[in-house]
Each structure stands twice: as C-alpha cells, then as structure tokens.
Amino acid sequence: MxxxxxxxxxxxxxxRTARTxxxxxxxxxxxxxxxxxxxxxxIGGNLSCLDILLTVYHDVLTDADQFVLSKGHAAGALYVAxxxxxxxxxxxxxxxxxxxxxxxxxPPAQGIDGIPFATGSLGxxxxxxxxxxxxxxxxxxxxxxxxxxxxxxxxxGSTWESLIFARHQGLKNLTVIVDENGLQGFGTTAEVADLxxxxxxxxxxxxxxxxxxxHDQAALAEALQSPAADGPLMxxxxxxxxxxxxxxxxxxxxxxxxxxxxxxxxxCREVGDS
Amino acid sequence: MRHAFSESLLHEQSRSEFVxxxxxxxxxxxxxxxxxxxxxxxxAGVAEQNMVSVAAGLSRSGFRPWVYSIAxxxxxxxxxxxRNDICLHRLxxxxxxxxxxxxxxxxxxxxxxxxxxGVLLTLSGMEVFIPAFDSDLSTLIPLLFESRQPGYLRLxxxxxxxxxxxxxxAPWRKLAAGDGGTLIAVGPLAGALWTPCMAIPEATRxxxxxxxxxxxxxxxxxxxxxxxxxxxxxxxxxxxxQGSAGQAFAMELLQSRCVPSxxxxxxxxxxxxxxxxxxxxxxxxxxxxxxxLLKFFVGEAPA
Numbered sequence: 172m173x174x175x176x177x178x179x180x181x182x183x184x185x186x187r188t189a190r191t192x193x194x195x196x197x198x199x200x201x202x203x204x205x206x207x208x209x210x211x212x213x214i215g216g217n218l219s220c221l222d223i224l225l226t227v228y229h230d231v232l233t234d235a236d237q238f239v240l241s242k243g244h245a246a247g248a249l250y251v252a253x254x255x256x257x258x259x260x261x262x263x264x265x266x267x268x269x270x271x272x273x274x275x276x277x278p279p280a281q282g283i284d285g286i287p288f289a290t291g292s293l294g295x296x297x298x299x300x301x302x303x304x305x306x307x308x309x310x311x312x313x314x315x316x317x318x319x320x321x322x323x324x325x326x327x328g329s330t331w332e333s334l335i336f337a338r339h340q341g342l343k344n345l346t347v348i349v350d351e352n353g354l355q356g357f358g359t360t361a362e363v364a365d366l367x368x369x370x371x372x373x374x375x376x377x378x379x380x381x382x383x384x385x386h387d388q389a390a391l392a393e394a395l396q397s398p399a400a401d402g403p404l405m406x407x408x409x410x411x412x413x414x415x416x417x418x419x420x421x422x423x424x425x426x427x428x429x430x431x432x433x434x435x436x437x438x439c440r441e442v443g444d445s
Numbered sequence: 446m447r448h449a450f451s452e453s454l455l456h457e458q459s460r461s462e463f464v465x466x467x468x469x470x471x472x473x474x475x476x477x478x479x480x481x482x483x484x485x486x487x488x489a490g491v492a493e494q495n496m497v498s499v500a501a502g503l504s505r506s507g508f509r510p511w512v513y514s515i516a517x518x519x520x521x522x523x524x525x526x527x528r529n530d531i532c533l534h535r536l537x538x539x540x541x542x543x544x545x546x547x548x549x550x551x552x553x554x555x556x557x558x559x560x561x562x563g564v565l566l567t568l569s570g571m572e573v574f575i576p577a578f579d580s581d582l583s584t585l586i587p588l589l590f591e592s593r594q595p596g597y598l599r600l601x602x603x604x605x606x607x608x609x610x611x612x613x614x615a616p617w618r619k620l621a622a623g624d625g626g627t628l629i630a631v632g633p634l635a636g637a638l639w640t641p642c643m644a645i646p647e648a649t650r651x652x653x654x655x656x657x658x659x660x661x662x663x664x665x666x667x668x669x670x671x672x673x674x675x676x677x678x679x680x681x682x683x684x685x686x687q688g689s690a691g692q693a694f695a696m697e698l699l700q701s702r703c704v705p706s707x708x709x710x711x712x713x714x715x716x717x718x719x720x721x722x723x724x725x726x727x728x729x730x731x732x733x734x735x736x737x738l739l740k741f742f743v744g745e746a747p748a
Contacts, residue, residue, distance in 0.1 A: 280533040280534050281534065287505055288501070288505070288530065288534065289529060289533050289534065290529075292525060292529055294494075295498055295525075295526065295529060295530055297495075297498075298494065298495040298496075298497075298498025298499050298501075298502070298526070298530075299498045299499075299501055299502045299505075299530060300502065301495070301498070301499050301502060302498060302499035302500060302501055302502015302503045302504075302505070302506070303502040303503075303505060303506055304502075305487075305499065305502070305503060305506075306502060306503045306505070306506025306507065306508055307506065309464065309484060309485065309503075309506075309508065310506060310507065310508075328494070329494040329495055329498070329526075332490075332492035332494055332495035333492075333495045333498065333499075335490065335492065335495075336489060336490065336492065336495050336496075336499065339490070340487075
C-alpha cells in the first residue's frame with residue numbers, strides 16, 4: 172500500500188485558474204451576505220471549508236456519487252456550494268435561518284436534493300458514509316461517497332469506530348476529508364485534545380493519506396481523483412478558519428459570532444481584494 | 446427465541462435488499478444466516494454507534510438492514526445514532542435487541558434492558574414489537590420487512606406451554622378467559638402466565654391478554670367488554686413504569702372514560718435487594734411471578 176504524507180503544507184489560499192477565482196469570489200461573497208442577512212455565526216468554519224466544498228461539487232461529484240457533510244455546522248457553506256452549481260437559488264438562500272425554512276443551521280433531514288442526512292451532532296458522517304459506500308458496493312454501482320469532517324470531530328469515538336469499519340470493509344469508494352483548521356469549540360485542537368498528527372494516525376491504520384492545502388482547489392481536485400489502494404482514501408486538508416478575512420482568520424470567536432455591518436463591509440472588501 | 450428469529454429470517458434470504466448487521470454476536474444462533482447471506486451479513490464488530498450509522502446509510506441506499514445485538518447494547522449505546530440517523534429520516538431499519546427485560550438473568554444489570562421500549566418510543570416513527578412466543582416470529586418478520594418506518598424487535602425467552610398452541614401473532618391476543626378480571630401481560634410474560642391462569646377456577650381466573658406491539662394498538666372490542674364486565678385490571682410488564690405500556694394503557698382508559706375500579710400496574714423495579722440472579726429471580730423480586738400476580742384476582746387486591 173502506498174501512503175503519501177506531506178508533513179508541511181504551504182497554504183496558498185489562492186485558487187489557480189480564472190474559473191476557480193471567479194466561482195470562489197462569488198461563493199465567498201454569497202456566504203458572507205447570507206450569514207450577515209440572517210445574523211448568525213459559524214462563519215469561521217464555513218470559510219475554512221468553502222474551497223473544499225466548491226471543489227467537491229464543481230470538479231469531482233457525479234450524479235452517481237454522494238456527499239455527506241459530517242461537520243454539519245458548515246451548512247452555510249454547503250448551501251452556497253449547492254447554489255454555486257445551480258441546485259439552490261438566491262431565493263432559497265434568502266430563507267437561511269428563517270422560520271418555515273428548509274435551510275436551517277445544520278443540514279435538514281429531507282427536502283434538499285443532494286443532502287442525504289441531517290447532520291450536526293459530530294461523529295455521525297463517517298459511519299453514514301460507510302453505509303452509503305457499502306450499499307453502493309453491494310448494489311454493484313460505481314458511485315463514490317465523499318465525507319467532510321472537522322478536525323475537532325475526531326475527538327468523537329464514533330469516528331474511529333467508522334474508520335475501523337471502513338478500513339476492514341476495504342471501502343475504496345469512500346473518501347474522508349478532514350477540514351483541519353486547528354480550532355474547535357473552546358480552544359485549539361492542540362489545547363483541547365491533541366490528536367496531532369491525524370495524518371499519522373490514519374496512516375497507522377494502513378490508509379492512504381494525503382495532506383493538501385485545503386484552499387488550493389486544484390490540489391484538492393487532484394487529491395480527490397487519487398485512487399485509493401484498499402480504501403478509504405483519507406485527505407487531511409490544512410485550512411484557515413475564517414479564511415480570506417483577516418480579522419476572522421484563526422480566531423475562535425468566529426466559530427460563534429455574527430457580523431455587524433462594519434465587519435460585514437470589511438469582510439466583503441477583503442474577500443473582493445483577495 | 447433467537448433460533449426462531451434466525452430461522453424465520455432464513456426464509457427471507459432471497460430478498461436482495463435484505464442485509465443483516467451484528468455487533469459481533471450470534472454464536473450458535475446466526476451461523477446459518479451468516480452463511481446464507483454471504484456479503485449481506487456484516488459483522489460490524491463491537492462498535493454499535495458505527496453499526497447503526499452504517500445501517501442508516503445502507504437504508505438510504507435502498508437496502509433493508511436488520512441490526513442485532515444484546516438489547517441494552519442496541520438501544521442505549523447508540524441512542525443518538527438511532528435518533529438522528531434512523532428516526533429523523535424515518536428509515537425502515539429494524540433494531541433487534543436480544544434478551545429484553547431481565548432476559549440475561551444472572552449475567553447482571555449491564556445486560557438487562559428494563560427501559561428499552563419506553564426510551565425508543567419517544568422517537569419519531571418508532572414501532573416496537575415484543576413477540577411472546579417463538580411461533581410469533583414467522584408471522585412478524587415478513588410484516589417487519591413490509592414496514593416503512595423504524596422498528597425495534599425485543600426478543601425474549603419464548604415461554605410457550607408445551608400442551609397449548611398460542612394464537613397467531615397479533616398486537617393484542619386473548620390467551621385465556623375467566624370471570625375474575627383482566628390481566629394484560631406484555632410479551633413473553635404472557636406465556637409464562639398461561640398455565641398458572643388455567644390452573645385456577647374460572648370464577649377467579651382473569652381474562653389473560655397478551656400485548657405485543659407499541660405504540661398502543663387500538664384496543665379490541667372484546668378487551669373493552671372484558672374491562673367493562675369486571676372491576677379489576679392488572680397490567681404486568683418486564684419494563685420500568687416510566688414510558689411503559691401500562692402508562693399508555695391507563696391514559697387510553699382515562700380518555701375513553703372506561704376505568705376499572707381497582708387497577709394495579711406491576712413493573713420491573715430494578716434491583717430491590719441489590720442482589721442478582723436468574724430472570725425468574727428478578728421477576729419474583731418485582732412481583733412479576735405468576736404467584737404474586739394472580740393473588741390480585743383471588744381476593745387479595747392491594748390498596
């Protein structure tokens with residue numbers, strides 16, 4: 172089995188092509204506007220994984236595939252990615268966090284094409300994804316399943332149960348991405364429950380593990396197309412919480428806080444300039 | 446009962462959507478099923494949280510998963526996965542808990558499930574089935590395959606008297622008739638009460654009813670007539686009072702304004718003496734043995 176581990180990932184934070192630059196700009200601005208309009212937080216963790224979601228939806232997923240957002244608190248980024256590929260409309264996004272909406276703060280159990288499960292309590296996505304991947308194999312279909320977790324989420328014992336299961340079952344059609352932004356609910360991942368390095372731990376399971384810059388969409392796409400040996404394929408995406416907005420980057424409070432008008436204007440300017 | 450369970454499932458092996466997951470259990474019970482299902486029999490290891498999530502994923506993929514473990518390990522350990530992954534999506538996954546109530550006897554309290562169906566019935570769409578006899582499984586399992594919602598199958602020890610054939614599985618079944626009142630027992634306990642009931646004179650013998658499904662099914666007219674004819678009602682179940690069938694039945698009686706004058710509800714009490722023993726020992730400690738229960742109908746009604 173080939174294991175690839177890149178120890179030090181230089182974060183470019185810039186996509187490489189005009190196409191990805193444009194879609195990234197539109198998506199970031201739409202994400203900021205949606206969160207500002209609805210007055211809700213979680214923007215930091217949404218910005219850390221937006222490039223991953225855009226890459227998954229634009230460059231990787233086919234109709235036969237499934238995506239599971241295990242870090243359900245990044246629902247905003249998921250909705251914006253679905254908007255970016257035309258599956259949700261501006262009108263849909265305007266209902267984010269409103270009464271009588273499908274676009275609640277964490278993904279809903281039904282009603283949105285492309286969201287197979289309600290998530291939000293951490294540690295469920297890997298098992299759900301393993302079930303989907305096993306189902307595809309038993310049914311003899313060719314699809315793949317991609318699951319995005321946070322890094323703090325690996326505090327949950329259920330994630331390791333699922334990793335053991337997926338490894339034992341040899342689920343080559345499963346890819347698990349870790350949004351490794353280094354911050355969790357009430358501190359850094361190193362302070363709260365240090366699991367560094369996750370890559371090494373995955374590799375110790377005998378899993379092919381790639382470490383990539385989680386804001387380099389081309390690198391992400393390349394990693395996601397990499398064939399796994401015995402599966403699942405693990406991708407540790409090094410990211411920046413609040414990526415692209417200087418006063419949010421790597422700041423714990425932006426896991427929670429909504430933006431005031433001045434902060435929203437400043438964030439939009441910075442994103443536009445990036 | 447798990448042998449009857451396994452045999453009944455074997456009859457369903459040709460269903461291509463049927464998958465079976467076990468939490469590393471099934472010695473001397475599930476080997477034939479394992480061999481018959483091949484790749485559709487999945488030993489998910491000692492990892493119940495993941496097993497339930499995987500079952501939800503399989504169900505989303507169009508499969509019909511059955512998920513098996515010892516009762517407390519299948520309802521308590523992965524409760525959030527049952528709630529979020531199965532019930533929020535109303536997925537037709539069948540959870541199978543072996544040894545409900547005090548079924549694991551002297552194995553100890555960690556292996557007992559005294560709160561299982563009460564807890565699970567709080568969840569959206571959950572149906573609970575508590576077969577009383579081994580013969581129930583051949584009827585019940587095809588029904589569960591046709592269900593479109595989550596289910597919990599509580600397996601116990603079949604306590605069918607050797608000299609008597611019980612009626613076919615139904616949510617409510619009348620097992621014995623008499624003039625002494627009404628006795629409702631949940632699941633296998635009803636089978637254990639049949640012989641002692643039949644041994645007492647008809648004048649004091651209760652109408653013995655077996656309840657095997659929850660939420661509470663529609664009360665049959667015959668049961669309503671039995672309740673109206675007598676002043677005494679005893680409900681017995683191997684489950685704690687909170688969330689019990691007895692509580693649900695009492696609410697139904699109140700709403701229908703048909704309340705017998707003397708009602709007693711006998712339930713699992715945990716471990717009153719702090720000692721452990723067989724299922725029979727624990728039933729007796731709780732007053733769930735036949736001798737204690739039937740005193741209610743022979744003039745010794747408690748206050």
